[in-house]
Amino acid sequence: MTKRVLLIIGGGIAAYKSLFLIRVLAKRGIESRVILTRGGTEFVTPLSAGALSGDKVYSDLWDLTDEAEMGHIELSRSADLVVVAPATANLLAQAAHGLAGDLATTTLLATDKRVLFAPAMNVRMWEHPATQRNIQTLRNDGQLFVGPDSGAMACGEFGDGRMAEPEAIADAIEEALKSNTHIDREKKVLPLKGKKALITAGPTREPIDPVRYLSNHSSGKQGFAIAAALAELGAEVTLISGPVHLPCPIGVNRIDIETAEEMMGAVQDALPSDVFISVAAVADWRPAECASLKVKKDKQTDGPPPLMLIENPDILKTVSHMEQGRPELVIGFAAETNDVVENARAKRLRKECDWIVANDVSGDVMGGDHNVMILVTADTETEWPRLDKQAAARKLAAKISEALTGH
Incomplete structure (x- = not known):
């Protein structure tokens, strides 16, 4: 069955990326229907959005034809997921406070589906306490987030606030569509709401010189799956990741690092937390010195140059x-x-940790999609069957929830 998203395009320079998003989704077999805000029309046109989506573009709450059919209700509930990209600071604030002054915000208030926000704004606006409060309110309501990225902005500043790239947003949309996107506000159970989880994932890279490093085959898949599973249960999740090619799980705060020392610093900065899960395959050793220039072969000797290692x-x-x-x-x-x-x-x-999750990596576990996990505690050893990493993560998340909350 074809999936459909309702895409709300906000008023920001990143609106042009939303046109690319429509094309990326179409290639993945996902249909788009578009609401273009008044601010959005300053950056893209209804004609371009309509041509790419193959559907009418909606913008006016007071359109007599559409509203005679309760358009904002039909739009809000006919899609499998609502996506706001770019989600400006103003749109986030209105959504968090339940304001409904135009078609976009009225639709957000009327929907019974989850909403995925792709924030885009100046770094100072993103870091402002009011914006962060609004985001936390929306997360507490069960809404989803992807991005923002860090980098140079149209305003000339640098930092967090760039809208995630279309491919990354499409990845997040696909992940969201795999689960139930319908919100039942009365029955939704979030046993880990109010709890903080800190997770490390992926490999570390320990530089030898500007082009070489020591590392391992960790893909980060299990750690990312655990982060997603805990977020689904309502936890506030921080994921500290080494270099991997994975989209950030929905509702998770991701911090990217390279080396073990950087990971250690990021963990210390992210504490306190109710649970810490060390999934990352951290390199035990690193070169004592990183050469400033590429190490060349020494034609006068037969062997490789010596590599002095120190403990991470x-x-x-x-x-x-x-x-x-x-x-x-x-x-x-x-x-x-x-x-x-x-x-x-x-x-x-x-x-001296509380639990150890053991797994045999002699097969395809590192980089693979399945795992056999054995939970070792002070009193018990429980082996779970071979599962895909998402299912294994949910089993572990359920045990964590039971340990922290009793259910």
């Missing part, structure tokens, strides 16, 4: 041993190729 910070052990502000639940991952359970037991005691 132990992030899991550091968090486990915190005397103040230690998360209530600290969980590590043990990626093993042999004696999986025995090594996991030893790691849990050595790191």
Whole structure:
């Protein structure tokens, strides 16, 4: 069955990207119907949006023909997902406070579907406490976010506030469409609402010189899936990720790093948290020095140049041993190729964390889409069957919810 999104294009320079988004979605078999705000018409035209979507473009709440058929109600409920891109500071504020002064905001108030916002604004507007309060209000209501990205802006400033790229928004739309996008505000259960989760994922890269580094095969898929699963249960999730090619899970705050030292610093800055999950495959060692220029072959010697290594910070052990502000639940991952359970037991005691999730990575786990996880606690060892990483993440999220809330 063909999926359809209702795309609300706000008034910002990033509106031009929404035209590309319509094309990207069409290539993925997802139809678009467009509401163009008055501000949006300053940047793109109804003709261009209509030509790309293949449908009428809506803009006027007081259109007699449309509103005779209760257009704002029909528009708000005929799509599988509502997407606001660009979501300006003004649109976010109106949505958070339930204002309904035009077709776009009236539709947002009337919809029974989840809304995915792609924010776009000046960095100062994005960082303003009022904007952050509005975003948290919308998240608490079950709404979704993708972006913003960090970079240069049309205003000449640099920082967070650039609208996510069309491909990234399309990825987030596809992820949202996989789950139930209907909002039942009376029955929606969010057991982890009010709880904070901090997760590390992916590999780290330890530079040897400007073009080489030490790393591993971690894809980040399991950590990203766990972040998504905890966000689905209502947790406020911060995901600290090494270099991976994955879209940020919906409703998750993502922080990108490269090295183990950067990851350690980002973890310390993101604390306190109710649960810390160390999924990242952090390099145990790093070069003692990073050459400023590319290391060349020495024709006078037969072997490679010596590489002196020093130990990286132990992030899991550091968090486990915190005397103040230690998360209530600290969980590590043990990626093993042999004696999986025995090594996991030893790691849990050595790191002094509460749980260890063990998995055998001798097969296709690193980079693959499936996993067999064994949950090792102080008292029990529970092995789950081979599952796709999203399903495995939901099982772990359910156990975390039970531990933190009792249900």
